[in-house]
Amino acid sequence: MEEIKERKKRKRESRVHKIAGVSFIIVLVLFLTINILIPDQEFSEKENRSLTQRPDISLGAVSSGKYMKQFESWQSDQFAFRQFWVVLKTKVSYLEGERKSNGVYKGKDHCLLEEIKEPDKESLEENLEAIHTFHAAHENIPVYMCLVPNAANVWEDKLPALAVVRNQDEQLAYVQKKLEGETNWVDMKKNLVKHKEQDIYYHTDHHWTTLGAFYGYQAFAQAAGLDTKKAEGMKPYAAAGGFNGTLSSMSGYETGYEEPMYFYYSDEMPEVVLQYVQQQTKTATWYDSSKLKEKDKYAMFLGGNYPLIDIRTTSESQEVLLVLKDSYANCFLPFLADGYREIVVVDPRYYYGNVNDIMSNYGITQVLFLYNMNTFVEDNNISGVLENE
Template sequence: MEERRKRRRNSRNKRAKSRKLWMARMFLILLFLICLLNIVWPSREFSEKENRMLEQKPELTLSGIESGRFMEQYESYQSDQIAGRDLWVQLKTRVDLLMGKRESNGVYKGKSKYLMEDIKTPNQEQMEHNLASMCSFQEAYPDIPMYMMLVPNAANVLSDKLPSFAVTRDQDKDFAEIQKALKGHLTWVDVSSAMKDHKSENIYYHTDHHWTSLGAKYGYEALAEALQLDTSKEVELKPYAVSDSFNGTLSATSGYETGYEEPMYVYLPKEEGTGPEVVVSYVEEQEKKATLYDTSKLKEKDKYAMFLGGNSGLIDIRTTADSTDRLLIVKDSYANSLVPFLTPYYREIFMVDPRYYYGDIHEIMENNKITSVLFLYNGNTFVEDNSISGVLENAETE
């Protein structure tokens, strides 16, 4: 009897060892296949799914090895170029959802299919530097009125759409601190109230961090009041759908709602020929167009780039408006969908994006008879920006 039990025990142990050996072999074979697949898998420069540039293989240098930079870059390269990356990202997102997680890469999966970027914590030192530079810039041109327009992000305005138990930073408090730091140098444009008054409407995209054209329209109305624009020049506009398949950057960043498609609208004159004609000059690219919209971008992943063709260092918009006023806008991409509402009021509008502009803003002010200046940013971009001060201080050091 004892001998029989011993034989059964030995048999079980052999089977267990055999299973472990088989699993180890399968793991090694799978690991070998993944490594082989990664070797032959072609590298990509851009991810359509994530709407971003991917890390490329770093150059091996002695300084890179000594500093540790090479290994950091190589790790990012391996992560970005792994075979089947899009599938792995999608799988991770689905597993996280099954586990109850409703946040990915700083993006919340909210109610009603809203994706919302978390409210950013200010880079305090850099932001204070930017604000001081803006005040100094205004002091250099005391006779030219300047305005500050900070657009709240969706997680602030649509806080009721956030997932349960999500806690975000108090962006209203940050805005109040920024307004206080400007010390009256720039006129504050209160667009937060306008956005919250219309929060039940479709003022932010569901899958993108930008405001919609309707949101930009309400922003324009708040701005027109602050600028004291003569709205008798206002052209009657009507929304027109230009796409029904927009899926924005927040979907790409988070992996949520990748199949969700939403419409995009632009506001055009209700009666053809009633609005001002425009010539849009992309100064650094040395290109000119007779429209504020690049419809070719509607065929690409980043359809929001339809507005002015995306971001550019310096854009000069000349109009046939009955006006001699000239506006300089220092901005991020939120301004791109708002500018069409301003063309009836200005002979010329200059748009400077400090992230891509390396010229002398002082020359723009002096050579083009600027009559007013507007700083237009969304809150998240502004509190992390590291470009504004450099562009504004360039005017002081040239």
């Protein structure tokens, strides 16, 4: 009798295993079919970044291992219902005690903090050498370096317990030493730390807030000898709608958390005209309110990132400033209007012209590099723009 019961039990277990195996194969084939049928997406609005496209196969790419890396990146970016799986994985990992997802820490007070990036040593050295060469070619023109520490550096107290992050202070000190005597180093961290109890970074996005940018402006203005009275009279106004930034989309954390955005304005500040040179369009405002209807609301500042913007002001100053920047500069620039007659803005990630031509054609009298540190240590575009002949 016991033998018969054991035999029936084994049959039931075997049937369950077969059903589970067949179900797994069906689900696997289904997802493979879906991934083949769904066309690749070029851009993720939620993450505000371009997605990897299907790589071209070649003997050289396969033998070097480059093809497999690109293939894995493509599969990761183009996997069906990717955002759903990111959120699901994040929630499961969070229940298991994990507080980091896709390079983003879930910190205190709803704060998401991007990890401190490891420098791309080759790109960093090329960029520093290019800045050295650029300064030598324009040695009579002041060059200011404003490298902004990231939230995980300034808001260390908001990191989750036992989180281990790279030392960004060492990175900043290294760059400062390499450029010593060639540029005017602006200590951006000092003023940010002084106001660290305020919302100087977004909670769900990797950018600093306009308030953080204002404290950064104060540090630069002191170094450049600017009169800050009019800029300090600018008042914050809340933009319509809540903001949930790219760190939330990347990590799957705080997807329901929305935070305010502010733009700053004063009737006392000079009027401006922004000319988007390659697009051949103009506007008389720093802010594009139409972007508030989109996922990337940070694009409200300047309307987003563009290769070359020529900004004319009604300031009495005769100084002309060239700004080489990443998107951290977008909410920073309005504070500069009173200090410069003209501000020429170049984003090396999108600009393919010759910066040396800009120096002469626009009569540049000062140069400002404004980057967040994570971007600066990885960017491989700065050297190309500065050395472009």
